Amino acid sequence: MGPLASITLRKAYPCILPQVPRTLRRFSFKTRVNSEHGLALDTYHDLWKWSSTHIDKFWSLVWDETRVIGDKGPHVVDTAALPSDNPTWFCDSRLNWAENLLQCRDTDKIAFIEATEPLATSEKPSPSYRKVSYAQLYALVADLVSALKANGLRPGDRVASYASNGIENVAACLATTALGGIWVSAAADFAPDGVLERLEQVKPTFLFAIDAVVYNGRIHPHLPKVSALLSGLSNKTHTLPKVVVIHTLPQPEDRAQWEQGWTAWKDFVASGAEQKLGRSSTGEIEWYRQAFDAPLWILFSSGTTGRPKPIVHRAGGMLLQAKKEFAICGDLKPEDVFFYYTTTGWMMWNFLVSGLTLGCTLVLYDGSPLKDPSILWSMVDELGITIFGTSAKYLDHLSKGYKPREHHNLSTLRHIYSTGSPLAPPLFDYVYDHIHPNVLLGSITGGTDICSLFAGMCSALPVYRGEIQCRMLGMAVESYSPTGSVNAAEEPGELVCTKPFPCMPLGFWPLPGYGAEEDVKAAKKRFDDSYFSEFKDVWYHGDHIIITRSKSGNGGGLVMLGRSDGVLNPGGIRFGSAEIYDVLDAFTGSGKNPTLVDFLAVGQKTEGGADERVILFVKLGEGETLSAEFERTVKATIRSRRSARHVPARVIQVLDIPYTLNGKRVEVLVKKIINGAPLSIVNPATLANPDCLDFYASVGETLRAEV
Numbered sequence: 001m002g003p004l005a006s007i008t009l010r011k012a013y014p015c016i017l018p019q020v021p022r023t024l025r026r027f028s029f030k031t032r033v034n035s036e037h038g039l040a041l042d043t044y045h046d047l048w049k050w051s052s053t054h055i056d057k058f059w060s061l062v063w064d065e066t067r068v069i070g071d072k073g074p075h076v077v078d079t080a081a082l083p084s085d086n087p088t089w090f091c092d093s094r095l096n097w098a099e100n101l102l103q104c105r106d107t108d109k110i111a112f113i114e115a116t117e118p119l120a121t122s123e124k125p126s127p128s129y130r131k132v133s134y135a136q137l138y139a140l141v142a143d144l145v146s147a148l149k150a151n152g153l154r155p156g157d158r159v160a161s162y163a164s165n166g167i168e169n170v171a172a173c174l175a176t177t178a179l180g181g182i183w184v185s186a187a188a189d190f191a192p193d194g195v196l197e198r199l200e201q202v203k204p205t206f207l208f209a210i211d212a213v214v215y216n217g218r219i220h221p222h223l224p225k226v227s228a229l230l231s232g233l234s235n236k237t238h239t240l241p242k243v244v245v246i247h248t249l250p251q252p253e254d255r256a257q258w259e260q261g262w263t264a265w266k267d268f269v270a271s272g273a274e275q276k277l278g279r280s281s282t283g284e285i286e287w288y289r290q291a292f293d294a295p296l297w298i299l300f301s302s303g304t305t306g307r308p309k310p311i312v313h314r315a316g317g318m319l320l321q322a323k324k325e326f327a328i329c330g331d332l333k334p335e336d337v338f339f340y341y342t343t344t345g346w347m348m349w350n351f352l353v354s355g356l357t358l359g360c361t362l363v364l365y366d367g368s369p370l371k372d373p374s375i376l377w378s379m380v381d382e383l384g385i386t387i388f389g390t391s392a393k394y395l396d397h398l399s400k401g402y403k404p405r406e407h408h409n410l411s412t413l414r415h416i417y418s419t420g421s422p423l424a425p426p427l428f429d430y431v432y433d434h435i436h437p438n439v440l441l442g443s444i445t446g447g448t449d450i451c452s453l454f455a456g457m458c459s460a461l462p463v464y465r466g467e468i469q470c471r472m473l474g475m476a477v478e479s480y481s482p483t484g485s486v487n488a489a490e491e492p493g494e495l496v497c498t499k500p501f502p503c504m505p506l507g508f509w510p511l512p513g514y515g516a517e518e519d520v521k522a523a524k525k526r527f528d529d530s531y532f533s534e535f536k537d538v539w540y541h542g543d544h545i546i547i548t549r550s551k552s553g554n555g556g557g558l559v560m561l562g563r564s565d566g567v568l569n570p571g572g573i574r575f576g577s578a579e580i581y582d583v584l585d586a587f588t589g590s591g592k593n594p595t596l597v598d599f600l601a602v603g604q605k606t607e608g609g610a611d612e613r614v615i616l617f618v619k620l621g622e623g624e625t626l627s628a629e630f631e632r633t634v635k636a637t638i639r640s641r642r643s644a645r646h647v648p649a650r651v652i653q654v655l656d657i658p659y660t661l662n663g664k665r666v667e668v669l670v671k672k673i674i675n676g677a678p679l680s681i682v683n684p685a686t687l688a689n690p691d692c693l694d695f696y697a698s699v700g701e702t703l704r705a706e707v
Helices: 025-037 044-053 055-065 097-101 134-150 167-178 192-202 223-237 265-275 315-329 347-358 375-383 392-399 425-434 517-531 577-584 628-641 667-674 690-706
Strands: 110-116 128-133 158-163 182-187 206-210 212-215 218-221 242-246 295-300 310-314 337-340 361-366 387-391 415-419 440-443 445-447 452-456 477-480 492-497 539-547 558-563 596-606 611-620 650-653
Touching (some): 025 044, 025 315, 044 055, 055 315, 097 167, 097 315, 110 134, 110 167, 128 134, 134 167, 134 265, 158 167, 158 223, 167 182, 167 242, 167 295, 182 192, 192 223, 192 310, 192 577, 206 223, 223 242, 242 265, 295 315, 295 347, 310 315, 315 347, 315 452, 337 347, 337 375, 347 361, 347 387, 361 375, 375 387, 387 392, 392 415, 425 440, 477 539, 517 539, 577 596, 577 611, 577 628, 596 667, 628 650, 667 690
Parallel strands (some): 110 361, 158 206, 182 295, 337 361, 337 387, 387 415, 415 440, 611 650
Antiparallel strands (some): 212 218, 295 310, 445 452, 477 492, 492 539, 539 558, 596 611
């Protein structure tokens, strides 16, 4: 790779030195494409263009190249179909996701290293480690399969988790999907009300829950939250899942807070081991192979305009996309040690777990990443981590006071991945100057909606300051103008995907056959409105982007300009304004509290766009004013019902909340105005009360002066 010229502020980092190895998987895959289809593709752009045009040939070859276990069949996809058709993929195939993740059975190969944050009282400042080999993992999953079968799990049943990032949680997911069950996960730091909003929609038959969690050096009991969740489920659905409690801490198990009928994890596993259901005489799990489009798991959106949307992902799409991203694009290998800092409620947990399909070692960390800023980097050296995943906000926090390279060796690192929010250009400098000068810094983007990537890493391309490296193979990503035409390079626009892709979700829950006809139709309409109402026939993702000019054959990198909608994203944690609104809806004007008539929450950019803070506008009853005491009450209630991330930085009283003519709060417009957009962008004909926006423009000047 020759020297690369700087383009404006986009300094090129020569992340692969001194030349790109021709042994990288991307090159061997390109050679196979050329050989089998009589082509002469040369650059990455050539390969991307072919892969996103000939989607049937490309994805068929990905199946073969990555050695998917299952029956493929002749069909791939209807090439005349549009994304809005959400076509069937590999309709003749049969596969099982978990079977493909558990092909390695080596007794010496480590599958997981579980790391838990040390307690503040601990004499040992580093995490405690627990390791499980691939052989041990397989045996554990086999016993769980037996226990689930004995307790009546059927294909299509939902199995939920309200747990931390540990080995047991992954094993429960693998066992569930081995039997054709559908996995649903909520992070332990979610408040019970937030989890209830999710689980009441999918009605799980099992719930795996931890008894406690460690964070910021303290033990936080979890079972009271589990009980509160179950109480809510009982009231909402009139049925309760079977609860399996995972004891997570070294202290003796305390069952004083257990409810009747709960089962201990160790007893559940032991019962499965005794009965040996769901396995052959040789000990092989009897994998439930389903269609490529069978549901695998349900992830939830941020819930901007109502309850969180239950997004159903197809098993084959998750498998094939992960294999492509890791093996072909990222060039991950079985010898890699792969870590991603994530909770079980973020799609990066699903992303990380899918690394098992490579046979590499995964590191599961649970606890605070910043109470001791050295902790994750000490893990890199102690465990030999080669792939390190985190969020842009973590790197931003770290950059303000810690330089890992001064304290740690970090020689094993190959890749650092960042997502959750755009990675600001100065943070590229920080990573290369103060963490490692020769890593591949992969800023990646995709989301819960597709549980994978639209754009991200490629081990055969350079990294440019402030840019995502490239559009991922097989993903026909473009930047659209407001009129629905493809933008020229360097023009800002909306991220769309113009061709179908196998990790498109099946839809929102309930799918046909899983609910009343009326509910299924409503879910289908909500799904179509979410992704296909903005532009005709193409997938609309809601991200504002720039696709840059092609450099070094990359076909153009991506610059993320932020969300197009009203999703809030403080600290890289995405959630919908509806999660705040639901809390405020419970307020009543009684006693010393004023009446909350209306409210609106938006994000204001901070730190040059590297982060944002939540601004809450409130309309009170006539003659009432916002007191400091009431503001504290609002913030405390939001914190207790949701999380610390949901708490607004500012609460501001307004005379009116803007609405469209059809009665929708105008979040996006207010967000743009308080972030500096002129009032000239407003089309008053679309609003019921456009005059009230003058105040938001005025207060926006004050808010921007604060940051």
